[in-house]
Amino acid sequence: MLMRIHCLDRSPQPGYQSRLRFSHKSRIRAAAVTLLLSLLPMGKALAQHGQGPQYMYLLHCGGCHIENGSGMPPAIPDLRITMPKLASHDEGRAYMVQVPGASQAPVTDAQLTEIMNWMLRTFAEGTFRPYTETEVTQHRANKVLDILALRRQLIAENLEAP
Numbered sequence: 001m002l003m004r005i006h007c008l009d010r011s012p013q014p015g016y017q018s019r020l021r022f023s024h025k026s027r028i029r030a031a032a033v034t035l036l037l038s039l040l041p042m043g044k045a046l047a048q049h050g051q052g053p054q055y056m057y058l059l060h061c062g063g064c065h066i067e068n069g070s071g072m073p074p075a076i077p078d079l080r081i082t083m084p085k086l087a088s089h090d091e092g093r094a095y096m097v098q099v100p101g102a103s104q105a106p107v108t109d110a111q112l113t114e115i116m117n118w119m120l121r122t123f124a125e126g127t128f129r130p131y132t133e134t135e136v137t138q139h140r141a142n143k144v145l146d147i148l149a150l151r152r153q154l155i156a157e158n159l160e161a162p
């Protein structure tokens with residue numbers, strides 16, 4: 001609008017003004033179309049991951065566990081090593097939901113179930129039974145007093161190296 005007034009003021013002859021207005025409008029239209037087109041792939045990616053487990057993992061877990069699960073050993077375990085071992089028995093499955101990072105994340109039980117199953121598929125190669133939401137709800141409600149002691153016990157039993 002401002003630009004149009006500006007154009008009007010400087011219009012030296014009839015016809016010039018409408019030509020300018022036309023080219024100005026079409027430039028805006030072209031810019032809008034370009035912007036829209038450039039946003040399409042991003043919108044598509046967001047729509048794909050916006051509510052998905054990978055997005056939630058990155059948001060709530062990835063800060064510590066890193067995008068590929070490698071973590072920062074020894075402080076943050078490498079999930080690609082520990083998850084397959086822990087996932088192979090019931091105690092380990094329960095423990096993985098009970099760790100504070102998982103159980104206390106600001107997500108619903110349904111969302112945590114989705115995240116855990118995505119992690120199992122992504123970091124624990126093998127055919128592990130997916131978590132059900134009921135299972136996650138139960139483990140989450142069952143607080144462990146000393147999670148590190150439980151981890152030490154499970155790690156000693158199931159992993160050769162920490």
Ligand code: HEC
Pocket residue numbers: 057060061062063064065075076077078079082083095096097099100101102105115116147148151
């Ligand atoms: C602030 C850092 C941090 C965040 C955020 C975090 N974790 Fe963890 N996670 C850890 C640490 C440290 C351990 C090792 C056990 C412990 O000290 O609690 C761990 C252990 C685990 C384990 C078991 C693997 C093992 O070797 O002990 C799983 C599974 C896990 N986290 C899942 C998650 C999920 C799911 C989320 C997100 C919803 C998440 N974590 C967020 C730090 C974090």
